[in-house]
Amino acid sequence: MEVGVGGGTTLSELYQNSKKLLLRTRDGLERLERLESSSSNAVDSPELSFSIKRDINQIQSLCLDMDRLWRSVASKPQRDLWKRKVEQVTEEVESLKESLDRYLLRIQKRTQEAKERAELLERRGGDSAHILQIFDDENRAMQSAKNSSRMLEDAYNTGVAILSKYSEQREHLKSQWLVCTSTRSSTLDRMQWINKSILTKNG
Template identity: 60%
Template sequence: MEGGEGGGALLSELYKSAQKFLIRTKEGLTRLEAIEFSSGASSSASSSASSSFALAGDPMELSTAVRRDIGQIQSLCAEMDRLWRSIPSPGQRGLWKRKVEQVAEEADSLRKSLDRQALRHESRIQEAKDRKDLLERANGDSDHVLRIFDEEAQAMQSAQNSSKMLEEAYATGVAVLSKYSEQRDRIKRAQRKALDILNTVGLSNSLLKLIERRHRTDKWIAYGGMLSVIVVVFMFWKWIH
């Protein structure tokens, strides 16, 4: 009987310790949930929490402390499971069996709640990392798009400058051809007057033929000059494009 009474007393002490750990573990889980949904909830947590939780302001530290207490409860349950089997009274043995099983079930439920909370915490960390990576990629893509726009704007400006240069070259060519045309007309008029004068003074036919050949030569020189200008303008246009 003394062994049974001693075992019952030790069971009572272990059971009280397990109940204290259960209360503290539930308070820790409550604080973790408050921290999860409100960043300022940890500062308004109950002052009745144990000193180990009071020092665990960081969620990771608090989670570690809760998991450590659950381990303590499970160790106490293993010890109580060994002790209640040695109680000689069937009634007392059945009562302690139910109490130990209840404590073990609560500890297992708290462990599962802690695991779910840890998974949610990891999920939030991963989501925050994914958002950060997405923003960094978005900023990088924006810079790339801006560079493309800058390059296109530069190319467009270069094309506009080239077009302007081509127009100026064309205008210059037209002006040159116009000058050649004016000079040719003046030369023709001058030659006609010279021929009229020469005919009047009775110059020889050989001199007249010489003047005509010179006229034809000047005409081909004028045509060659105009053709050269056209070729230069065309080659410049091809070089730009």
């Protein structure tokens, strides 16, 4: 005679239900791992993760019921057999739970790393903007220096042109002065010669 829990569910039925749930849970975990390996980013399927977690909780609940029932089996050989079966299911569901926990931990870690990378890129973007601002300031300073140098060069060239003009005017004035001096000297010499000639005739 097979014992059962409230509602008439037998140990065999509980065991069969737990095995079906174990199969579905393993399949769900494999799907999660394939999804994880197919992407370089932190990709999660919340619906699938929740479904797997729910199945694991249900299996654990079934294990508690089966653990109470196998102890009530009258036949020792049957009792020992059910004990091993229930322990096997318990070990399998614990292994699946650990696999799910590791998966969720990896997703959490990769999500955190992605967040930190995004924050780092944002900070680097701010630093880059600051560096670009510095470059812009330096470029403006260099351009201002070039403009100042060009202004000084223009002023120098203007000064040279003015001095050159003054020099040309000076040479022209000097030439005019020399002409005037030469003419005056020649006129004085001529006047002295005329006076001398007149004096000679009168004497």
